[in-house]
Amino acid sequence: MFASRHFARRLATRSRRWASTHASTPALNQVTEEDLAHFAKILSPQFILSTLGSSSVASSELQPFNSDWMGKYHGNSTTVLRPRTTKEVSEIVKYCNERRIGIVPQGGNTGLVGGSVPTGRGEIIVSLGNMNKVRHFDAVSGTLVADAGCVLQSLTDYLAPHNHIMPVEFGAKGSCMIGGNCSTNAGGVRLLRYGSLHGTVLGLEVVLPDGTILDQLSTLRKDNTGYDLKQLFIGAEGTLGIITGVSILTPPSPQASSNAILALPSFDSLLPLFQTAKRELSEILSAFEYIDRGAYDLSVRHGQGRGLSPEEVEGAECFVLIETSGGRREHDEEKLNDFLEHLLGEEKPLINTGVLSQDATQFASIWGLREGITEAVSKEGKAYKYDISIPLSAFKQVVDATREQLREKGLLGPHAVKEVVGYGHIGDGNLHLNVVAAQYTPEIEAALEPFVYELVGKYKGSISAEHGLGVMKAHALHYSKNEVSIEWMRKIKNLFDPNGIMNPGKVLPPPEHQPLLANTGSATTA
Amino acid sequence: MFASRHFARRLATRSRRWASTHASTPALNQVTEEDLAHFAKILSPQFILSTLGSSSVASSELQPFNSDWMGKYHGNSTTVLRPRTTKEVSEIVKYCNERRIGIVPQGGNTGLVGGSVPTGRGEIIVSLGNMNKVRHFDAVSGTLVADAGCVLQSLTDYLAPHNHIMPVEFGAKGSCMIGGNCSTNAGGVRLLRYGSLHGTVLGLEVVLPDGTILDQLSTLRKDNTGYDLKQLFIGAEGTLGIITGVSILTPPSPQASSNAILALPSFDSLLPLFQTAKRELSEILSAFEYIDRGAYDLSVRHGQGRGLSPEEVEGAECFVLIETSGGRREHDEEKLNDFLEHLLGEEKPLINTGVLSQDATQFASIWGLREGITEAVSKEGKAYKYDISIPLSAFKQVVDATREQLREKGLLGPHAVKEVVGYGHIGDGNLHLNVVAAQYTPEIEAALEPFVYELVGKYKGSISAEHGLGVMKAHALHYSKNEVSIEWMRKIKNLFDPNGIMNPGKVLPPPEHQPLLANTGSATTA
Known part of the structure; x- marks a missing residue:
């Protein structure tokens, strides 16, 4: 709760500044009862949820749409629309564009950066959950065409009897939707094997900010x-349009899967181990996950998964799944x-020991160690989560440097930051840096930001x-993207969405953004 | 020669029409001696080739840059610039943009659709061949950063001692350049295994049409x-900017490769065979190439590769590598x-017979059968080449329908069209339809176009x-892209290149293009 209040304060301060220096940026309009009457011409009444008008609902009913799953970001939209067809989405967007009403496209609302939650610009929420049909599947080529609102797990279930799998897999698979996966270019544990969505997505259907339907559902x-225009929408987080349909290449189901958890004497063994695994396991290597000692202990402490015995863990600096x-x-x-x-037979072994899963239960249990870290972290305290790409060799340095920074600021200890841990996808160069604190505090945040971003920038990460x-x-985009790139992102944004109605306040840093509405006091948070 | 003259005539006719209906489109300027003097401030004299000015060369020296390798497309540029650095490219482009001089970016000039040859709009050619350094390679992650002008084979050779390979492979690997590969989003036989360049390219450095360097060389x-702006340049064929550097993910070298050529009793066996191969060979299946009977016989007749004995070929309708x-x-x-x-043991076998390569020579020989088709076709006659994506099930139908169309027009026979053959990448749904004629004639072209494009359009290919x-x-883009998509392609083109200097006349259909220069009589061809 504290984090969100703090967040709101900061955003509000900024918005005033932008408003004064960018007075010409048009503000967006609030939804009125007249607007609702128009939406009622597009959608059946049961697909309109609003705190306004004659059929108004309590604001608590909108809560699941107005807040993210972590409870970190809160919006105060009055209206949620739940269209069932692309045409309905198109009509809603066209109207909002004419009326200058902001739109937050929402899938499973499982993101970690507040991308699917309103920011107090009077946005409506367009929830895609009612668009949940598989449109087509071709078992020969493996191409699947589905509505954007299909839940990932339901697509996995749909494909299973056809002996195919989805090329992406996430912890949130039971809630996240394929449109949101594409909009956020979500990665996950299968990226090492099947590549990114930029490669596996064959086509998209997108409702552009003026309501036009761009059908590239090849x-x-x-x-x-x-x-290849569709690529622009993959990772645009709904700021260039609303993805309503996805065509994606699905791989055949593997006939067999195995896993192992390995204890490493030292971080220095990690890179040679990765190279050896790539060479010896080559095309069957489907995940290579790093877990540092702190993350491992946390996961075990909170009962997540089971792998090595306490004796086997002794002397291990880190682990690999x-x-x-x-x-x-x-x-x-x-x-x-x-x-x-081969690993254990070396004169100076790269690993202390390892456990190879013998059955489906052990297989799940070893994955539980890795996938349970997120939950263990949230049980332990309040987490500051950084998801960064850096050179593999720097994984430990970055965690250590962050811990040291907190120590120097006197913020390490049970009263403030309890743990600084790292884990992630070695194969993708992707580290999850988690700082676990007793409470969210401005002091900790100030010690971490821009410190972490600057560190990442130093590694060109x-x-x-x-x-x-x-x-x-x-606001931190410039740590990863140069000025020319940001300028061209803005040009693309302005080309597609000159009125700035699509998911305002997201992706691009302040200057081009609309100021928060002057007439909503507690704009950002509930 | 005939084809190119015919082509020139057609283009000239069109250009007049556009000129009258789109008079406001600014024409581009010819290069003058003053311009040359400016280029001499940017580049050393030996890197400027021009038929103008005091150090002029004979136009024959420009011939390799003005014509494509098939001898089908001919331009008449007076000037070829061969920069060695990104900064030089940037200065050239900036100047050309100010002076409204068209630019044709050129790599290995191995394309099949005239994309790297000037079109008579007074363009200069910017040849990237002098930018041929590997900038960086990281053996742990497999990321390679190279100048755009690196020849593909030289990159393959560079990677070999590091036990990595390039994710793309083409017959033209000894000449084609990585920048051109990316610009054209080239596919090739490895796509089935390693995916498209949209997935494997990690970053690009691009000189934009105003001379700005967009550094996204992540x-x-x-x-x-x-x-993900870089995606726009992958497949833009140089119409949005010049790719000067490429960062690409290279896979580890496979430890072993094998191949086999299989004779199929009927086309109907093809799809079940593909599904069986995907299931049983799964992650090690790296190519699945289709060769119809006509293509196979052509390849063997012209001594390309060696596989099955004449007895083994008997009764085969098509082949698979x-x-x-x-x-x-x-x-x-x-x-x-x-x-x-398993295949041969079935009650009703999907194949008649097959040969599995036993050593490197046989391996190369079997590939020779497939890769030799292109050369065999050009030895046999003049080829109309169509490179299409259609449903796998339609591969034979499309070849048959094209043959039937030519038969109906009385164009089948030794005097006109000698062969209509099909081959291609089953795994990618990509058919190469080749019509082999005694001569290029307007009658044959008229029988083929738009017939083939309409056929493809019918299959949503x-x-x-x-x-x-x-x-x-x-001009045929609309058979594959709908109006909204084409409109948005134009908007993107206009955003990046409002003066239309970048590779004019390519990719986008007429209306937005500059008219040919009024003052060059034989504008298009030499």
Whole structure:
């Protein structure tokens, strides 16, 4: 709660500043009862939720749409629209563009950077959850065409009998939606194997900010006929339009999967281990996840997963979870066994020990160690989460430097920051740096930002590897993107959305943004 | 020669029409001796080739830059610039933009659609061949950063001792350059395994049409900080800027590769065979190439590669080349052997017979059958080449329908069209339809176009799967892209290149293009 209040204060201060220096930026309008009457011509009454008008609902009913799942970001939209067709989305957007009403597109609302929550600019929320049909699947080519509001898990379930899997996988798979996955260019544990959505998405259907439907819902694996416009919407976090349909290439289900948890004597073993794994496991290596000692202990302490015995953990500086997926179990197991024997047989072994899963329960339990870190962190305290891309060799340095920074500021200890831990996808160069505090405080935030962003900038890294910018990091974009790039992002934004109605306040840093509405006192947070 | 003259005539006719209906489109300027003097301030004299000025060269010296390798497209640029640095490219482009001089960016000039050849708008050619340095390689992550003018084969050679390979591979690898590969989003035989350049390219350095250097040369595998602008330049064929540097993810070298050529009793076996191969070979399947009977016979007749004996070929309607690449030879061979035995052991076998390569020579020879088709076709006659994406099930229908169309027009036979053959990448849904004629004639072209494009449109396919649009297919874009998409392509073009200097006449269909220069009589061809 504190974080969000603090956040609101900061944003409000900024907005005043922008308002004075960018007075010409047009403010957006609030939704009125007249607008509601118009929406009622587009949607059936049950698909309009509003605190306004004759059929108004209590604001608590809008709460799940106005807040993110972490409870960190809060908006105060009066109106949620839940269209069922692309045409309905188009009509809503066209009207909002004419009326200059901001729109927050929302999928599963599982993001980590506040990208799917309103920012107090009077936005309506367009929730895609009612667009949840599979439109087409071709088992020969593996192409799947689905509505944007399909929940990832439901698509996985749909594909299973056809022996295909989704190329993406996240902890939030039970809630997140494929349109949101694409809008945020979500990464996840399968990226190492199947590549990013920029490669696997074959086509998109997008409602542009003027209401036009851009139909690029191709199912072709190859199509070199001009600019690949759909790529702009992958990772645009809904600021250039609303994705309403997705065509995606799904891989065949692997016949067999195995995993192992390995204890490393020292971080220095990590890179040689990664290189050895890439060489010996090559095409069957499907995950290579890093877990530092602090993250491992946290996960075990809070009962997440099970792997090594306390004796086996002794003397380990960090851990690696390896997963293989392949076409024939006996081949995969032979490769994995040989790899582990080879590792342990070295004169100066890269690992202390390891456990190879023997059955589905152990397999799940080892993954539980890795996937349970998020929950363990939130059980332990309040988390400041940074999701960064840096050189693999710097993973430990960055965690250590952050801890040292907090120590120097006197902020390390049970009263303030309890843990600074790191884990992530080595194969993708993606570190999750988590700072676990007793409370969110301005002092801790001031010690961390811009410190972490500057550190990332020094390594020419990315301040957001896979979470996106949302509202959390828009102001820090310049640590990862140079001026020319930001300028061209603005030009693209202005070309598609000259009135700035699409997910205002997200992705791009302040100058081009609308000021918060002057007439809403507690604009940002509930 | 005939084709190019015919082409010139057609283009000239069009240009007059555009000139009258779009009189406001600014014409581009010719290069003058004053301009040359300015270029001499940017580049050393040996890097300026021009038929103008005091150090002029014979126009024959410009011939390799003014014509494509097939001898199908001819330009008449007076000036070729060969910069060595990004800064030099930037200065050239900035000047040309101010002076409204058109620019044709040129890499290895190995395209198939005339995209790298001038179109008679007085363009200069900027050849990237002098920018040929590897800037950086990281063996842990596999990221390679290279100048755009690096020849693909030289990058492959550079990576070999580091046990990595390029994610793309083409017949033209000895000449084509990585910048051109990206600009044209080239596909090739490795796409099935490693995906498209939209996924493997991590970053680009691009000189924009106003001379600004857009540095997005990231080496990060994951970076979700805003719009992925680099994607726009992948496949833009140099119409939005000049790619000067490329950062690309290179995969580890496979430890073992095998291949086999299979004879199929009927086209109907093809799809079940593909599904079986995907299931049984899964992650080691690295190529699945289709060759119809006509293409196979042509390749053998002209001595390209060697596979099956004449007896084995008997009764085969088509052929498939399968390649596997994996991490352990004995595992891969076991999988491939089991797969072939399984195929032959069926009650109604999907294949008549097959040959599995036993050594490197046989491996190369089997690939020779497939890769030799292009050369065999050009030895046989003059080829009309269509590179299309269509549903796999329609590969044969499209070839048959095209043959039937030519038969109906009385154009089938030794005097006109000798062969209509099909081959291509089944895994990618990409068919190469080749019509081999005694001569290029307007009658044959009229029978083929728009017939083939309409056929592709009917299947919601792509008129250019991997070759691009260039000058050949720009006018046919609407068969693959709807009006909204084309309109947004234009908006993007106008945003980046309002003066229309970048590779004019390519990619986008006529209306927005500059008219040909009124003062050059034989504008298009030499």
